Amino acid sequence: MQSGEKEFSLAFLTVGQAPRTDIFPELTDLLKYPVRYREFGAVDDNAALATARISKVKPDQLAYCSRLRDGGEVVLDKIRVTELMQQLLLSFKSDEFDLVVILCSGDAADYKCACPVITAGEVISQAEDDLRACGLDLGIITPLAEGMQKYIDGQGYSEAAITFASPYSGADMAKAGAKLGAYDLILMHCLGYSREMGNIAETQSGKPVLTARQLLSKGINDWLSFQTQKMKAAV
Secondary structure (H helix, E strand, O other): OOOOOOOEEEEEEEOOOOOOOOOOOHHHHOOOOOEEEEEEEOOOOHHHHHHHEOOOOOOOOOEEEEEOOOOOEEEEEHHHHHHHHHHHHHOOOOOOOOEEEEEOOOOOOOOOOOOOEEEHHHHHHHHHHHHHHOOOOEEEEEOOHHHHHHHHHHHOOOHHHEEEOOOOOOOOHHHHHHHOOOOOEEEEOOOOOOHHHHHHHHHHHOOOEEEHHHHHHHHHHHHHHHHHHHHHHHO
């Protein structure tokens, strides 16, 4: 960090439990600006986990797949987790963080917070729309089988364009990638997917792969760049 260069203070919120040693430092290594950060989880507290955890996803139930502190997989009720995330965000003071980042590619909720908030879901969905608008035929890897239908019903994907492989349970990324070799580009739609997992899917599919972490890091870098330029202009 150069003398006089601002170090940004970031908060990262996962729908599971912190710390996310599977995500960091890979995500922060992709950032182009100096940052310090703290991690928080919606179900860090065992009582909160008990109210949000589900053993089997019902047909019409919205669910998140995330990671526990011990590295295990957990499936959570989306409505309850959104409530817990909002409670956590309301506890932050306006001068506590320069930016709060929601680490869930399926979360684009309009949260209330005294600090600026970026949701991974919003960043990734916008990138996905832009890629499709350019005429690219996308294949999607998602962590839950139950999550596949939303891409078909809500976003117009064919059934063949979607496959699932959990990043938290040792799923076969090579098999998932091989299923999507007919598509122009593969999007790994969960922050749990590492660059290493992306490389495996890329090798087996023969097609380029974008991870949610890569897309989110670009969104964060764009925000940090804008703030840096604003500060320079004010000098």
